[in-house]
Structures are given as C-alpha cells and as structure tokens.
Amino acid sequence: MIKPSHLLRAAVLGTVFTAMFTVGSSAATLGAGTVTADALRLRDTPAAEGEILATASGGTSVVVLEDTGNGWYKVNFNTVEGYMSSEYLTVSTTADAALGYGLVDTDGSSLNMRAAAGTxxxxxxxxxxGTVLExxxxxxxxxKVTYSGKTGYVSSDYITITTEPDATETASSDLGAQIVAYAEEYLGTPYVLGGNGPNQFDCSGFTKYVYSHFGYTLNRTATDQLQNGVSVSKDELQPGDxxxxxxxxxxPVSHVGIYIGNGEFIHASTNRYVVQIDQMESGHYANVYVYARRIIG
Structure with a gap:
C-alpha cells in the first residue's frame, strides 16, 4: 500500500472495539469461494484427518486466502481460518458476494479506497x-466496499476479517471518520481571523463549520467550545474529537482543531495560515496541548 499524503489522510488511532472479537490474518485474498457440496467441513490442517473447526452449508461464500497446492484451500469462514477441500469449492477471483466484515488493519494509518481493483x-x-467495513x-x-456513501476497492493486504461490530460503536466510529473526511476537503483553505467558511476560516470557525455540516451546533470561540460535548483524556481520543x-x-485555551488519529489533527493554522494537518505527539503542539472534548455520542 502506498500511504496517502497529508492532503488525503484521515487516520484513526487503532480504535479498540471492546464489543468485537477479531481473528484472522491480513494475508492477501485469492478470491471468493462458494461451497458446492451440501455441507463442507473447515479443518485445522489441509488434510481429511484434520480437526473440524466448522461446517459450511451448500451455497455459502467463504474468503479464499491461499491455494495450498494439494487439493485444499486456506479460507476464512465466519472469522475462523482453516482449510477446505478444493473439490467442493468453486473459486472466483472476481465476484460479488457477501463476505462478512473486515477491519482496516494499517497500524493507525489510513487506507486508500480506489475506484477499481488496483493501485x-x-x-x-x-x-x-480501525474502521470496520462490510x-x-x-x-x-x-x-469491494462502501465507505461514506462511496463504493470502491481496498487491498486485502490491509484487511483483517472480523465479526460484525456493535451497532452503536460502528455508528460513532463511522461518524467520526466522516467528520474527519469532510474536514480534509478544506485542506489548504486560507486562515483569516474571524473567518467562518467556506472560503476562509479561523480555528474555531473551522471546527464550528465542519460540525454544522453534521447537524451539531458549536459555540463560536475556542474557549467557548470547551463547553461543548464531554471531556475525554488524551489516551481516549477518537477521530472527530x-x-x-x-x-x-x-x-483557558488559544487554539482548537479536530483529531484525526495517529497523533495528528487538522486545524486552521496560523503557522502557514491555511487549513493543515499537524502532529500533536511531538513538537510545538505536544507542548501546548491541554484538553479534548467529544461532541458525538
């Protein structure tokens, strides 16, 4: 994966889904497999003597990870990795099939979704x-995935098969990601004191404008925005905070921005006088960071 530039990044600290159990590797996916037998057993080794881990009914779709070359495929079925006999699987490298859910596994960086399958x-x-995708x-x-209303393709090298996340967590996580993505649409917009957008912003004008797009009303100044939402500690930060x-x-404060993950935030900066992304784990902003507030529930 080619990591996106700052102008395209929307990173998240590896979000910890406490209500979600994740298993499986991020190995490249070969394709989608369809069970052609009435039932097909998933085994722990590529052999008929292997321990049975699960049984898939006829017509079930599984994620095919690898052709072991000895009449068996390594697959992921309902988040469990194992082996199925190739005799009873029809494999397609290009298929539309419900394959469950995948966790974007990029060590905190963001993942490019492409218009088609390829870099x-x-x-x-x-x-x-940390985003969970269907x-x-x-x-x-x-x-093939849909994210923020757009459909495209992501490399399977950076997707870990997972169970469906808790609906409340997903909604909150997705909204935070959408807020970040929308904020990034204004990268490079000039900083002007008193600017309310969309062609110019000051720091609190920017945060207020971005949140208003999602139906939230923030106070106008950075100090007054300390009264919005609820307090969160630095180690609890999530995208959109x-x-x-x-x-x-x-x-109490002199500046405000929106956390995007991976120790970074987006803000209308008086450094280069544009909306930009900066680090807050090192350098100037690490030394002057004071508070965080969560606006979305």
Missing part, C-alpha cells in the same frame, strides 16, 4: 485505520 486507479476515499465482493485480491491548545494567553 493505478484513482483514490475515491481515504479510510481510517465486504461486498472481491476482485483479484481487492475487496476536538483538541485544544494553550499558548501565550491568559484564556
């Missing part, structure tokens, strides 16, 4: 690490 195609979205199909090692900084002021 040569345009990037249509940037998906934060896998709608497969095309030569790429999963407001992060506050204090530098050479008698006020």
């Amino acid at each position: 040569s195609y345009d990037t249509v979205a940037s998906i934060p690490g 896998l709608e199909g497969v095309d030569n090692g790429w999963y 407001l992060v506050f900084f204090k530098y050479r002021t008698s006020k």
Whole structure:
C-alpha cells in the first residue's frame, strides 16, 4: 500500500472495539469461494484427518486466502481460518458476494479506497485505520466496499476479517471518520481571523463549520467550545474529537482543531495560515496541548 499524503489522510488511532472479537490474518485474498457440496467441513490442517473447526452449508461464500497446492484451500469462514477441500469449492477471483466484515488493519494509518481493483486507479476515499467495513465482493485480491456513501476497492493486504461490530460503536466510529473526511476537503483553505467558511476560516470557525455540516451546533470561540460535548483524556481520543491548545494567553485555551488519529489533527493554522494537518505527539503542539472534548455520542 502506498500511504496517502497529508492532503488525503484521515487516520484513526487503532480504535479498540471492546464489543468485537477479531481473528484472522491480513494475508492477501485469492478470491471468493462458494461451497458446492451440501455441507463442507473447515479443518485445522489441509488434510481429511484434520480437526473440524466448522461446517459450511451448500451455497455459502467463504474468503479464499491461499491455494495450498494439494487439493485444499486456506479460507476464512465466519472469522475462523482453516482449510477446505478444493473439490467442493468453486473459486472466483472476481465476484460479488457477501463476505462478512473486515477491519482496516494499517497500524493507525489510513487506507486508500480506489475506484477499481488496483493501485493505478484513482483514490475515491481515504479510510481510517480501525474502521470496520462490510465486504461486498472481491476482485483479484481487492475487496469491494462502501465507505461514506462511496463504493470502491481496498487491498486485502490491509484487511483483517472480523465479526460484525456493535451497532452503536460502528455508528460513532463511522461518524467520526466522516467528520474527519469532510474536514480534509478544506485542506489548504486560507486562515483569516474571524473567518467562518467556506472560503476562509479561523480555528474555531473551522471546527464550528465542519460540525454544522453534521447537524451539531458549536459555540463560536475556542474557549467557548470547551463547553461543548464531554471531556475525554488524551489516551481516549477518537477521530472527530476536538483538541485544544494553550499558548501565550491568559484564556483557558488559544487554539482548537479536530483529531484525526495517529497523533495528528487538522486545524486552521496560523503557522502557514491555511487549513493543515499537524502532529500533536511531538513538537510545538505536544507542548501546548491541554484538553479534548467529544461532541458525538
């Protein structure tokens, strides 16, 4: 995977889904397999003597990870990896099939979603690490997915098969990712004191404008935005949280931005006087960070 530039990134700290059990590897996917027998057993080794891990009924779709070359496929069935006899599996490298759910496994970086299956195609979205996606199909090692209203393909090298996440967590996580993605549409927009958007912003004007797009009303100044939402600690930060900084002021804070994950935030900056992404784990902003607030439930 080619990591996206700052102008396309929407990263998430590896979100911990406490209500979700994740298994499986992020090995490249060969294709989608369909069980042709009335029932087919998933075994722990590629042999008829292997321990039975599960049984798939006829017509079931499984994720085919590897052809072991001895009459068996390594597969992922309902988040459990094992082996199925190739005699009773029809495998397609290009297929639309419900394959369950996948976790974007990128160590916190974001993953490019392409218009088609391959790195040569345009990037249509940037998906934060830790996002759970419904896998709608497969095309030569790429999963077909829908994210933030757009459909495209992501490399299976960076997807771990997982169970369906808790609906509440998913909604919150997805909304945070959408807020980040929308904020990034304004990268490079000029900073102007008092700017409310969309062609110019100051720091709190930017956060207020972005959140208003999702139906949330924030107070106008950075100090007053400390009254919005609920307080969260730095180690609890999630994409979309407001992060506050204090530098050479008698006020509680002097600056605000939106956390995007991986120790980064997006803000209307007085450094280069544009909307940009900066690190808050090192350098200037690490030294002046003071608070965080969560706006979405």
